[in-house]
Amino acid sequence: MIQDLVVYLAYMGYAIGFMLGIATLFTWVERKQSAIMADRIGANRCYIRIPFTNVKLVAWGLFHGIADGAKMLLKENFTPLTYDRFCFNLAPFLAAAPVLLVFSVIPFGGTLTPGQLLPQLHDFFGDRSYAMQVASLDAGILVVLSFSGIGILGTMLAGWSSNNKFSMLGAARAASQMISYEVSMGLALISLVVTYGTLDLNTMVQWQSGLLFGALPAWGIFTQPLAFILFLTAAIAENKRVPFDLPECESELVAGYFTEYSAMKMGLFMLSEFIEIVVVSALLVTMFLGGYNLPYLTDSGFIFPAGATWALPHLAVVLLQVGTFLVKVVLAGCFQILIRWSLPRFRYDQLMNFGWKFLMPLAALNLVVTACVRWWTI
C-alpha cells in the first residue's frame, strides 16, 4: 500500500534523524556536562558568523559537533600497511551498522492513526493505524541482542587487522569483556521477559502502561529493580565506556582497537559509540522506564487515579508520547554520561571478577526469584 510506504518511510526518517541527531547532541552534552561537573566551562569556541555581519552565534558551543564532523571528513585518510586491507576497511562499517539497526525494533510512540491527526489526511489514510515502530517484530529483544553481538565483530576485526600491538590488545580485551558481559545482560533480560511474558518490545511497553497498587506506574524499574541495575551495568560494559573502557583506555593502549584508524573511519567508531549511548538509553527507557508512557496518559487522554480525566485529541497524544520518549532517552543518556565522568576504570582482573563472580550470579539469582514469583502468581 502507498499509505504504508509513506508512514514507514516517515518512521525510518524519524529513526535515523533521532539517532544521529541525539548522538551529535550527546557529543556536546558529554563535553559540557563533564566540564560543569569539573568546575570548567567546556567547549565554547566554535561559532557561526552570520554572513555580512559581525554577529557570532556561539550557542553554548553546540556547533562543535559540526566542526568535529567537518574535521573528520576533511582529514587525511591515513591507511597503515596492514596485511588485511579488506577487514581493515570493513571493520568501521561493521561496528556502526548494527548499532543503527537496533533502533528499528524500538517503539518510539504509541499507536498512530494518521487519518485522525488532521482532517485533511483522513481521505488519504482512512482508518488505518500503525504502531510507531520501524519494524514490529515478535522477537524484538532477540534482534537487539543479536545485533549487539555483531558489534563485537567490528571491534575484533578492527583490532586484528590493524597490525598493531595496541590494537590487538584492545581487541582481545574488547572481545572477552563484551562476551562476558553479554551473559549477564542476557540473564537480566530473560528475567524481564519472564515478568512481561513477551519478547515483543511494543507489548512490553504496553504492559508498563498499567498501574501498580493503583497509583505507581508499572514501569520495569519498579517491578525489576535489580534487573535494571544489572542491565545498566552490562550495557555500559557492552558500550565500552568508563568504568569498563579497557578496550580503548587511552592511558595504556593509545586508543585501543581503533589506534590505526584516522579521519572518518575513526569518526565512525566514535559516532557509533555515541549512537550506542542513544541505543542503550532507548533500550533502558523501553524496557525499564515505561517507554513512551507518561504516567496516567492513555490513548484517549489523561486518566488520573483519583478519577479525574482529561481527554486529548489524537495529535496531542501522539506528540506527547513521542516527546516523552525523546526526553526520557536524553535523560537516560545524561545519566550514563554522569556515570562515565564519575567512576574510575577497573583493573582487568577486577573487570572479569566483577562480570563473572558478581554480576552473573546476581542475574541468575534474579532470574530464579522472578521465575518463582511468576510461578506462584500465575
Place this chain on the structure above:
Amino acid sequence: MKKDYWNKPEMGLWERLYIFEVVRGLCITGGVFFGNMWKWLTFRKGALTAYYPEEIRSDYSPNNRGRHVLTRRENGEVQCVSCNMCATVCPAYAIEILSTANFDDHFHPKAPERFEIDYSRCIFCGFCVEACPEDAIRMVKEVPDFPTYDRNNLWATQDLLMNWRPTCNPAKIYPAAQKALEEVHP
C-alpha cells in the same frame, strides 16, 4: 593477615559491595553538576576557568610585570632619550631602537625614531625598567594581548607602546601592529 601489597586498601563490607559507594560518588559529582548548573542559570559563572583573552584575571599581583609603556613628557613627546641602555641590558635582545636627532631641543637632542619590542622574545624580567635613567619605560600590571595568528603581530611598535589600550579582541589586530605588518609583508 598479610597484605598482598603494601598499600592495599582496607575496605569494609559496605565499601566492598561497591554499588553503594558508586551511588555516593554519583551523588557527589551530580551535586557539583547541579550546583554549577544553578550558578549558570542564575547568570553567574559556574566555573573556575578564566576566559583567556576576553577576561582579565583579577588575581594579578599589583606589581605584576605586564606590558611595557613608554612615558611621555608634558608636551606629548616621548620621554626616551634613546640611550640604548635598555636594549643593552635586555637579556633576550628583545628591544630595538632606531635613533633620530633633534638639535633644536638642547635638553633632549636624541630621541627614538622607532622603539620596538619583540614580544616573542621578551621574558618580562623588568631589567629595561631598572636600567632606564629617564624613567621612560615602565611595565604596567596588565598583560598585552598576545593571541595572534602571525608572529609579526608580536612586535610592539613605538606608537603602540606610547598608546597601549587593551583591545580585548585578538581577532582584531591593533592598527599600529597592522601597519607594521604591512611594512614587513607589503
